[in-house]
Amino acid sequence: MIEVEDIYFIYPSGVEALKGISLTIxxxxxxxxMGQNGAGKTTLVKHFNGLLKPAKGKVLIDRVETTKVxxxxxxxxxxxxxxxxxxxxxxxxxxxxxxxxxxxFGFKENIIKKRVTWALNLLGLTQYRKTSPFMLSGGERKRVxxxxxxxxxxxxxxxxxxxxxxxxxxxxxxxxxxxQMKTQRKTTIIVTHDVEFVAECNPRxxxxxxxxxxxxxxARKVLTSPGVLTQASIVPPQVAQIFLQLPDLxxxxxxxxxxxxxxxxxxxxxxxxx
Amino acid sequence: xxxxxxxxxxxxxxxxxxxxxTDVSVKIEKGEFTLITGPSGCGKTTxxxxxxxxxxxxxxxxxxxxxxxxxxxxxxxxxxxxxKHVGLVFQNPENQLFxxxxxxxxxxxxxxxxxSREEMRKKVxxxxxxxxxxxxxxxxxxxLSGGQQxxxxxxxxxxxxxxxxxxxxxxxxxxxxxxxKIFEVIHELNRNLxxxxxxxxxxxxxxxxxxxxxxxxxxxxxxxDGETREILRSEEARxxxxxxxxxxRLYQILRKDGVKLGNTIPLSSxxxxxxxxxxxxx
Numbered sequence: 001m002i003e004v005e006d007i008y009f010i011y012p013s014g015v016e017a018l019k020g021i022s023l024t025i026x027x028x029x030x031x032x033x034m035g036q037n038g039a040g041k042t043t044l045v046k047h048f049n050g051l052l053k054p055a056k057g058k059v060l061i062d063r064v065e066t067t068k069v070x071x072x073x074x075x076x077x078x079x080x081x082x083x084x085x086x087x088x089x090x091x092x093x094x095x096x097x098x099x100x101x102x103x104x105f106g107f108k109e110n111i112i113k114k115r116v117t118w119a120l121n122l123l124g125l126t127q128y129r130k131t132s133p134f135m136l137s138g139g140e141r142k143r144v145x146x147x148x149x150x151x152x153x154x155x156x157x158x159x160x161x162x163x164x165x166x167x168x169x170x171x172x173x174x175x176x177x178x179x180q181m182k183t184q185r186k187t188t189i190i191v192t193h194d195v196e197f198v199a200e201c202n203p204r205x206x207x208x209x210x211x212x213x214x215x216x217x218x219a220r221k222v223l224t225s226p227g228v229l230t231q232a233s234i235v236p237p238q239v240a241q242i243f244l245q246l247p248d249l250x251x252x253x254x255x256x257x258x259x260x261x262x263x264x265x266x267x268x269x270x271x272x273x274x
Numbered sequence: 275x276x277x278x279x280x281x282x283x284x285x286x287x288x289x290x291x292x293x294x295x296t297d298v299s300v301k302i303e304k305g306e307f308t309l310i311t312g313p314s315g316c317g318k319t320t321x322x323x324x325x326x327x328x329x330x331x332x333x334x335x336x337x338x339x340x341x342x343x344x345x346x347x348x349x350x351x352x353x354x355x356x357x358k359h360v361g362l363v364f365q366n367p368e369n370q371l372f373x374x375x376x377x378x379x380x381x382x383x384x385x386x387x388x389x390s391r392e393e394m395r396k397k398v399x400x401x402x403x404x405x406x407x408x409x410x411x412x413x414x415x416x417x418l419s420g421g422q423q424x425x426x427x428x429x430x431x432x433x434x435x436x437x438x439x440x441x442x443x444x445x446x447x448x449x450x451x452x453x454x455k456i457f458e459v460i461h462e463l464n465r466n467l468x469x470x471x472x473x474x475x476x477x478x479x480x481x482x483x484x485x486x487x488x489x490x491x492x493x494x495x496x497x498x499d500g501e502t503r504e505i506l507r508s509e510e511a512r513x514x515x516x517x518x519x520x521x522x523r524l525y526q527i528l529r530k531d532g533v534k535l536g537n538t539i540p541l542s543s544x545x546x547x548x549x550x551x552x553x554x555x556x
Contacts, residue, residue: 035449036419036449036451036452037419037420037421037447037448037449037452038419038420083447084366135287135289135290136315137314137315137319138314138319138365138443139314139315140314140315143314161446161447164443164446164447165314165365165443165446165476166314166476167312167313167314167316167476167515167516167517168313168476168515168516168517169313169515170313170314171517193448193449193450193453194477195450196477196479196517196520199520230451233449233450233451233452234449234450234451235450235451235454237479237520238479238519238520238521238542238543238546239520239521239524239543241543241544241547242521242524242543242546242547242550245543245544245547246547246550246551246554249550249551249554258520258523258524258527261524262524262527262528262531265524265528265533265550266528266531266533268554269533269553269554272554
């Protein structure tokens with residue numbers, strides 16, 4: 001469980017990035033943090049693994065304050081995948097990259113082997129086992145960074161912009177994986193601009209603006225509220241946009257899923273025909 | 275007239291064991307807005323690197339087949355010469371900007387071409403105005419937001435007044451509203467100035483509506499190539515895991531359910547909303 005109690009954060013440059021944030025994230029929740037560039041999204045999630053400590057207020061991970069433990073200790077439970085994989089990758093082969101943290105955490109060799117094989121397979125990287133990460137495409141490097149964190153099986157997973165450079169199939173795999181995390185009562189937190197991906201997953205959305213949380217709720221509610229979205233520089237997903245443009249047809253609001261849209265439209269057209 | 279034409283283009287990166295692109299033959303016409311898409315690692319970025327001569331001049335490796343850009347054989351012409359005709363905008367503007375002020379960044383390419391001061395002033399102001407960042411000209415690029423930085427990167431390319439602009443996922447680091455604004459700027463440059471645009475993008479939801487032409491790649495090969503609406507109409511696009519726009523997808527599934535919707539396949543929510551309104555009126 002993550003508990004955030006009225007935190008503030010100021011960068012050395014004087015920029016006040018977080019201005020009084022409070023929230024609770026239960027085990028097994030899937031959260032998407034959205035909002036304009038510079039709204040404080042990455043600053044907030046860096047507090048969850050202790051990379052940043054609040055200037056005021058408290059962050060507790062499983063009831064332990066982040067200021068009381070080292071980042072290394074927190075890392076065992078809180079895995080963090082950065083936005084830019086090049087800030088994270090350094091090994092000569094993809095396999096070495098994934099093995100590195102497992103060795104650091106003191107896993108046994110036979111377990112390391114199994115975990116590496118599992119992670120490579122999950123992220124479609126098996127063919128690149130012996131390849132240098134720097135030979136891969138941007139999207140593939142991003143998946144190597146993700147594999148290296150998933151391999152140690154953290155309880156809380158934080159992914160900063162996980163869908164950048166990923167195609168439709170990779171995004172679908174990521175969605176399935178996050179659902180699996182949920183069934184294991186593990187928490188996934190993504191920071192993302194990808195409204196279509198969020199619409200497909202329907203997580204709890206935290207909408208940030210100017211260092212504050214301005215909306216907190218189910219994606220289908222938050223992503224269909226044009227006022228608050230525009231202020232936070234978010235465009236509603238395409239299905240929602242269609243419904244928002246037809247207010248006079250008396251269709252339900254809060255529709256973001258394409259198959260739900262299909263059902264609703266078929267029903268309404270049928271009723272109208274009678 | 276084709277601005278970019280490749281015939282059986284095949285390329286292997288240095289130290290690579292298999293080609294990143296194989297037998298690619300495409301034609302991009304002057305003034306077209308072309309979208310290049312396909313699964314991650316399919317060779318889209320590699321193909322774009324050929325369009326402005328980064329391949330083979332910078333990356334080296336082994337290039338076979340033919341490629342001409344604005345009539346020039348890229349193998350015979352150095353990058354700085356090609357840069358007058360073809361501008362490239364990267365995914366992350368951080369990798370492209372370096373000067374102390376926005377203005378200096380935008381002027382950099384022109385300085386390298388030895389353009390006169392007066393001429394440079396004119397071109398820089400023109401590019402700053404078109405991208406809506408004239409008021410930011412004295413600011414330091416690293417202090418700007420991601421969306422503003424990407425506008426600076428586009429302005430730097432525009433200042434050279436190239437006939438062709440290539441953009442490789444130019445908005446993936448931007449929030450949705452900033453991304454939309456960038457695509458609108460690019461679309462206007464294409465419509466109003468006739469600049470040929472080649473856009474590499476996964477997110478067809480955001481971009482299909484602007485394009486005339488779509489090229490879909492997989493495993494280094496071109497698998498679909500044609501007019502955007504025509505290609506998206508075909509089921510094949512789905513089979514290779516292309517995330518077609520939700521509005522287009524909704525149209526397809528409703529038509530399959532027997533709903534009578536107009537014949538023009540929609541590429542955006544606006545177009546789909548219009549079709550639905552008609553269906554409800556009927």
